[in-house]
Amino acid sequence: MKALKKSLAVLLGADPQKPIPDDFTIEAHAMHAVQRADKGRIQLLLAELEEKKTKGKPPEKWRRRRWSVLILVNLLFVLSYSLDIQVLEGALTASRFVGFHMADLNSALQVMLAYKQVLINLLIGTVTVLIFWWVLGGRTFCSWVCPYHLLAEWAEMIHEYLEKKKIVRDHPFDRRVRTLLWLVFALLAFVTGYTVFETISPTGILSRALIYGPGIALVWVLFLLLVEIFYSRRAWCRYACPIGLTYGVVGAFSPLKVTYYLDACFHEGECRKVCEVPHVLDMVIKGRATDVNMNIGADCTHCGRCVDACPTGSLNLKFKGLGDIFQ
Amino acid sequence: MTAKRARKPRSRRNFLRTAVMGIGVIGSALLGYLPVLGSAKRRIRPPGALDEHEFLASCIKCGQCVQVCPVEAIKLADIDEGFAIGTPYIETRNQACDFSCDGLQCVLACPTGALTHAINYSHETEMGWARVVRPDLCLAAQGLRFKGQARGPAFEGLLRYAEIDRWNPIRVSEYDYDLEVCDLCVRQCPIEIRRAQCDAGKPPSGDTNQCPPKPAISLESDAAGRLLPVIHDGCVGCGVCEMICPVEPAVLVMDWDRSAGVTA
Numbered sequence: 001m002k003a004l005k006k007s008l009a010v011l012l013g014a015d016p017q018k019p020i021p022d023d024f025t026i027e028a029h030a031m032h033a034v035q036r037a038d039k040g041r042i043q044l045l046l047a048e049l050e051e052k053k054t055k056g057k058p059p060e061k062w063r064r065r066r067w068s069v070l071i072l073v074n075l076l077f078v079l080s081y082s083l084d085i086q087v088l089e090g091a092l093t094a095s096r097f098v099g100f101h102m103a104d105l106n107s108a109l110q111v112m113l114a115y116k117q118v119l120i121n122l123l124i125g126t127v128t129v130l131i132f133w134w135v136l137g138g139r140t141f142c143s144w145v146c147p148y149h150l151l152a153e154w155a156e157m158i159h160e161y162l163e164k165k166k167i168v169r170d171h172p173f174d175r176r177v178r179t180l181l182w183l184v185f186a187l188l189a190f191v192t193g194y195t196v197f198e199t200i201s202p203t204g205i206l207s208r209a210l211i212y213g214p215g216i217a218l219v220w221v222l223f224l225l226l227v228e229i230f231y232s233r234r235a236w237c238r239y240a241c242p243i244g245l246t247y248g249v250v251g252a253f254s255p256l257k258v259t260y261y262l263d264a265c266f267h268e269g270e271c272r273k274v275c276e277v278p279h280v281l282d283m284v285i286k287g288r289a290t291d292v293n294m295n296i297g298a299d300c301t302h303c304g305r306c307v308d309a310c311p312t313g314s315l316n317l318k319f320k321g322l323g324d325i326f327q
Numbered sequence: 328m329t330a331k332r333a334r335k336p337r338s339r340r341n342f343l344r345t346a347v348m349g350i351g352v353i354g355s356a357l358l359g360y361l362p363v364l365g366s367a368k369r370r371i372r373p374p375g376a377l378d379e380h381e382f383l384a385s386c387i388k389c390g391q392c393v394q395v396c397p398v399e400a401i402k403l404a405d406i407d408e409g410f411a412i413g414t415p416y417i418e419t420r421n422q423a424c425d426f427s428c429d430g431l432q433c434v435l436a437c438p439t440g441a442l443t444h445a446i447n448y449s450h451e452t453e454m455g456w457a458r459v460v461r462p463d464l465c466l467a468a469q470g471l472r473f474k475g476q477a478r479g480p481a482f483e484g485l486l487r488y489a490e491i492d493r494w495n496p497i498r499v500s501e502y503d504y505d506l507e508v509c510d511l512c513v514r515q516c517p518i519e520i521r522r523a524q525c526d527a528g529k530p531p532s533g534d535t536n537q538c539p540p541k542p543a544i545s546l547e548s549d550a551a552g553r554l555l556p557v558i559h560d561g562c563v564g565c566g567v568c569e570m571i572c573p574v575e576p577a578v579l580v581m582d583w584d585r586s587a588g589v590t591a
Contacts, residue, residue, distance in 0.1 A: 080394075081393075081394050089391055089394050089395075089436075090389040090390060090391040090394070090438075091388070091389045091390050091413075093387050093388050093389045093413070094387040094388075094389035094391065094438045094439070095389060095391070096391065096436075096438075101438055103387065103438060104387075107387050107388070107389075108387065111384070111385055111386075111387050111439055114383075114384035114385070115381065115384040115385040115439070116384075117385070117440070119438070119439055119440040119444070121438045121439070121440070122387070122438055122439045122440075125438055171344060172341065173341070173344060173345040173348055174341055174342060174345040177345050177348065177349045180349060181349060181352060181353065184353055185353075185356070188353075188356075188357075192360075193380060193381075193383075193384045194359070194360075194363070194383055194384060194410040195383070195384065195386075195387075195388070195410065196356050196357065196359065196410060197356060198388055198410075198412060198413060199355075199356050199358075199359035199406065199409060199410055199412050200352070200355050200356045200359075204388055204412075204413060205406070205412075205413075208388070208390060208403060208413055211390065212390055212393060212403050215405035215406065216405050216406055216407060217405055217406035217412060219406075220355070220406060235348070239345075239348070240348070240352055
């Protein structure tokens with residue numbers, strides 16, 4: 001319960017709090033003590049870093065899987081229309097999968113607030129998608145399905161390259177602004193009776209552009225990508241997108257989590273470097289983990305990049321009650 | 328102390344930067360208000376569309392209506408239409424809705440009821456209203472015959488010709504007409520076609536509910552004795568008359584509002 005509260009607070013924009021002594025379990029306390037005393041660990045760490053230098057980057061298995069799924073899902077949308085195979089009809093805002101209604105939670109919410117009536121088909125679609133993403137972990141939608149996420153990852157690669165060349169610098173925003181934007185867009189939908197957010201939603205714009213053909217709305221998407229390349233790394237997904245927050249809340253109660261194992265961790269922070277939402281990985285900082293196994297919070301998109309980046313296998317995707325998912 | 332002092336301007340900059348971003352995002356979205364405020368560019372919406380404001384509120388911008396339309400009459404609005412982005416419309420001159428699906432497939436496909444599920448038949452729709460705007464160009468008014476392809480060989484618009492293929496619409500350019508006096512707008516009107524079928528005792532799908540109760544269009548002589556299309560109460564604004572009109576620009580246009588049209 002306490003972990004859930006913390007996870008939601010961080011999702012809404014609070015900075016992760018440094019734990020107080022009472023927060024630690026006896027096991028975690030003991031393990032931290034052992035790690036502090038174990039000078040050999042530092043030798044091991046140095047050796048590992050040396051080895052990494054020669055071996056190069058570890059393969060990004062999860063990223064490959066994820067990109068395949070993301071491209072496949074969006075391709076299914078495209079082919080369902082262009083080849084008329086009718087498997088996944090519609091766009092990401094609302095669709096039918098072999099006839100069953102699905103509705104994006106944020107789009108459905110905007111429509112419900114603006115229209116103030118809920119048709120049974122929309123309700124069925126919304127509940128179906130709610131259950132689906134509750135099982136698969138909320139923001140999993142972001143990194144495994146959203147087409148903007150993929151473009152943003154490519155923009156991030158360019159940003160990182162330019163940052164290394166000291167051409168650009170990352171300008172972080174206050175993360176609380178996403179919660180504020182979510183509230184403002186919900187309020188605007190209710191008051192104006194228009195689905196105001198859909199006008200600028202890069203997810204909807206891109207999904208429709210892929211399926212029905214490109215339009216000038218792509219200029220807005222391009223603008224967002226340029227901001228992310230030259231000004232602020234992963235800005236839209238990190239600080240702005242209300243869709244991410246909607247799915248984040250769903251994911252807070254999800255059985256799918258990235259799990260952290262303190263015993264294997266060397267605290268070198270490779271995971272936080274690749275993470276889109278590094279505030280969820282606060283416990284990997286030396287001395288912060290309050291338990292020996294911990295679940296990563298609701299803002300996590302289950303992209304698996306930390307799992308790939310961790311040299312010691314301290315992070316893994318896990319279904320509650322089912323154990324580790326294959327590596 | 329020095330550390331604290333050094334941090335303060337940074338956090339202020341962070342706050343300002345965040346404020347600019349937040350206002351920028353909301354402001355960009357609110358720019359979408361402008362195109363829907365002025366009703367200058369109102370669109371003909373697909374069958375069953377609610378009143379414009381309710382329609383924009385309830386449409387989830389998914390395009391499922393686009394996908395089921397057999398003549399691909401439905402297009403989606405771009406970002407220049409603001410809050411209406413992703414909403415379906417019909418450009419009747421290029422491709423009208425000819426009801427060749429018979430069952431109002433777009434209405435059935437709509438997940439939110441933005442195309443209201445309360446209607447079942449073509450004559451119950453109110454997409455708009457045809458209006459004769461260029462009577463002088465009308466071939467019938469000039470007593471001219473019409474021979475050939477209604478819109479020329481390059482026109483890509485589709486229409487169902489029940490006598491050729493009941494189930495598959497074909498290109499208008501594949502159909503050769505030879506008419507003593509041009510009556511294309513009346514001849515191809517989906518409402519009038521259904522009325523004729525019903526009069527002949529053969530309602531579509533054998534269902535008398537499909538029979539439109541009121542006429543939509545007919546050729547009538549005006550005071551000067553010219554034959555001209557006259558629009559009646561049964562017109563639903565499907566736009567087939569505008570699409571099929573062989574002169575350029577068309578004699579008829581679609582108004583989105585019934586009250587803007589002429590009644591007879």
